[in-house]
Amino acid sequence: MSEGFRALMVSKEPEFRAEMHDMTLNDLPAGDVTIRVHYSSINFKDGLALIPHGKVIFRYPMVPGVDLAGVVRHSSDKRFHEGDQVLVTSYGLGVQHFGGFSEYARVPADWVIPKPPGLSLREAMIIGTAGLTAGISITQLERNGLRPDQGPVLVTGASGGVGSFAVDILARLGYHVVASTGKASAHAYLQRLGADVILSREDVSMASAKALEAERWAGAVDPVGGETLAYVLKTTQYGGSVAVCGLTGGSTLSTTVFPFILRGVNLLGIDSVSYPYLARRHLWERLGSDLKPRHLEDILAEEISLEEIPAVGEKILRGEVLGRVIVRV
Ligand SMILES: NC(=O)c1ccc[n+]([C@@H]2O[C@H](COP(=O)([O-])OP(=O)(O)OC[C@H]3O[C@@H](n4cnc5c(N)ncnc54)[C@H](OP(=O)(O)O)[C@@H]3O)[C@@H](O)[C@H]2O)c1
The missing domain is CATH 3.90.180.10 (Medium-chain alcohol dehydrogenases, catalytic domain)
Known part of the structure; x- marks a missing residue:
């Protein structure tokens, strides 16, 4: 050939x-x-x-x-x-x-x-690595005990690829979704995807001398990292989990051990590159069925x-x- x-x-x-x-x-x-x-x-x-x-x-x-x-x-x-x-x-x-x-x-x-039978080739690429990563993040959060009745779930960088799918899929699963975005123009879009509350980037990256702040969310999907991740860890409620997959806000994490040792917060690392084949195949099938994003064309x-x-x-x-x-x- x-x-x-x-x-x-x-x-x-x-x-x-x-x-x-x-x-x-x-x-x-x-x-x-x-x-x-x-x-x-x-x-x-x-x-x-x-x-x-x-x-x-x-x-x-x-x-x-x-x-x-x-x-x-x-x-x-x-x-x-x-x-x-x-x-x-x-x-x-x-x-x-x-x-x-x-x-x-x-x-x-x-x-x-x-x-997967539930997706066209085009839909599979709208989802792509971004949607797969959102899917891995959410399934890992649930594996670590997250359920809709435990409280709001924060999605940072919400208007990006990973963020958009995290908002859509969490809303589909019945979670109360808090989306943070740096784009004022993205509010209507995020509401259409299912966000219940919209915050600014600054609302979720406030620097403070305190090791812990008031508990705000039961879990979080964080493609942003950096100062945002540091703030999210300080504000995650007792026993909650934070799935971190990205670094658009920075690759350095400055934190203390207190969210982990006083609130039992879990920091879950998310990698889609080497995610094992059988789990990946199963997740793609779910992305075409029970986790299928409802707003692909949006x-x-x-x-x-x-x-x-x-x-x-x-x-x-x-x-x-x-x-x-x-x-x-
Ligand atoms: N671990 C993995 O396997 C894996 C897989 C896929 C992606 N990723 C990583 O996840 C991240 C997101 O990927 P993506 O494909 O979703 O990218 P994307 O579509 O560009 O979305 C990233 C979003 O991050 C926010 N953002 C951008 N610059 C920022 C800044 N300086 N501070 C805070 N927020 C900022 C923006 O959302 P708002 O304007 O709404 O705030 C932007 O839309 C990247 O770092 C990527 O490398 C990792």
Whole structure:
């Protein structure tokens, strides 16, 4: 197979560039399953992949894109057959191994998830890594005892990809959702997704000398980190849990042990990259059934082409994207 196709590639020689390239199937990395990509999506990590010092790409040149959904063109692994609709998110996709910003991809069969029956390929990419991460966060909170009758649940960075899905899914599950956002223009959007209360970023990142503040939430989904996470830990109620997955507000956490040793607060680390295959597959099925976000079309901000990706990458790093952007390949 040496069919020609197009991909967005980032390279560092002679200087950093992100531009469209003509490729053939022979240029794809080794792998068991060759996929005709129909949709991809843009996550914060893809924004970092598209800048010179984003520190997410393992080697150059690279085709970024941590998400893809498409149809199997060829498989040497007996679990998959030509014509199967599949999706792949994270693992090394788009950072170590050519990713989804391409008309074709070839990946290890162990990364490939059969498309859940309750989702189209397009819907799966609206959800993408952002929705999967919100799903992991919420299921981990529930595994640690969170229930709707325990009190409000805070979602920080609520208008972003992870935040939007966390608001939608928590509301669907019957939680009282408090959403914090830096965008005054996002209030009506967050209410449509199911937020009961909307706070500003400043409301959830107040610095104080106190080790503990008044208890405000039974749990939290935090894609922001930094000072916001420090404040959220101080204000989580007795026995509550905070699921942290991101760093848009900073990667440094300054805290004391008091939320943990006086209130029994749990800090739950959330990783979607190496999330185990069987749990991932099960969660994707739930994202197409009992956890299916109810406002996918509201959360979809834009559907763009491969050529338009670099401009959206800049917007996502500036925190300007409301919801999710998918790529129609
Ligand atoms: N651990 C994992 O496996 C995993 C998976 C997916 C994503 N992530 C991480 O989770 C984070 C969110 O990803 P995403 O794809 O949802 O990104 P996104 O769509 O860009 O959303 C991030 C949101 O964070 C808020 N924000 C931006 N800059 C901020 C700042 N300086 N201070 C406070 N809040 C700020 C904004 O929301 P508001 O304007 O509403 O405040 C923004 O929309 C990223 O750090 C990403 O790397 C981690």
